[in-house]
Every structure is written in C-alpha cells, then in structure tokens.
Amino acid sequence: METGGAGGAGSDPYLDVPPEIFIGRLESYERVLLDLKDQLYEGSWERILDDLRARMENKPYIFKLSQTIARDLAAIERMKSYEMRQNVNLSKLLHERK
Numbered sequence: 001m002e003t004g005g006a007g008g009a010g011s012d013p014y015l016d017v018p019p020e021i022f023i024g025r026l027e028s029y030e031r032v033l034l035d036l037k038d039q040l041y042e043g044s045w046e047r048i049l050d051d052l053r054a055r056m057e058n059k060p061y062i063f064k065l066s067q068t069i070a071r072d073l074a075a076i077e078r079m080k081s082y083e084m085r086q087n088v089n090l091s092k093l094l095h096e097r098k
Contacts, residue, residue: 012085014078015078015081015082015085015086016085019086019088019090019093020093020097022082022086022090023090023093023094023097026079026090026094027075029071029072029075030075030079031094033048033072033075033076033079034079034090034091034094035091036048037076037091038091043091045076045079045080045083048076049073049076049077049080052069052072052073052076053073055069056069
C-alpha cells in the first residue's frame with residue numbers, strides 16, 4: 001500500500017502519488033477530459049466545470065461531454081485537486097509521455 005508524500009491526516013492515497021503513477025491510472029474518458037480542457041476551455045478547469053454544471057441545469061453550454069456528467073465532474077475535481085496538490089499540469093505530462 002502506498003503511503004503518499006504528505007503523510008498524516010491530510011494525506012490522500014489517490015492524490016499523494018508521483019505524476020507518472022497518477023497519469024498511468026487515468027481512464028480513457030479522463031484523458032479525453034484533459035484534452036477537452038485544453039482544446040475547448042483554454043486550459044481552465046473552472047470553465048469546464050461551469051459548462052458541465054450548466055448542462056446539468058439545462059442552461060446554455062459549450063459542448064456535450066457525455067451522458068455521465070456526474071462521473072465527469074468527479075473526475076475533473078480529482079484531476080484538478082491533483083494538479084493543485086502536486087503543482088503539475090497533467091495535460092503537459094500526459095503529452096510528454098506520448
């Protein structure tokens with residue numbers, strides 16, 4: 001079991017892993033969300049989250065990401081948290097691996 005780098009009560013076994021492990025665990029739909037963030041939302045997690053929430057509330061939205069908006073919201077929040085916690089850009093790291 002991984003203990004993570006932060007330790008203590010603030011540690012999170014899903015977020016306290018090296019970037020290569022986090023990226024390796026991404027599902028295909030999460031990789032698509034990373035690409036969409038860069039291509040349609042100018043690299044902004046907040047813009048993609050706002051768009052998904054607008055979609056859920058039947059407000060105007062930019063792009064219909066999927067029928068599983070709740071799943072996408074959770075994935076985006078997790079990836080956004082990871083980027084903030086580890087001070088990395090997952091999109092850049094993902095494309096460096098290709």
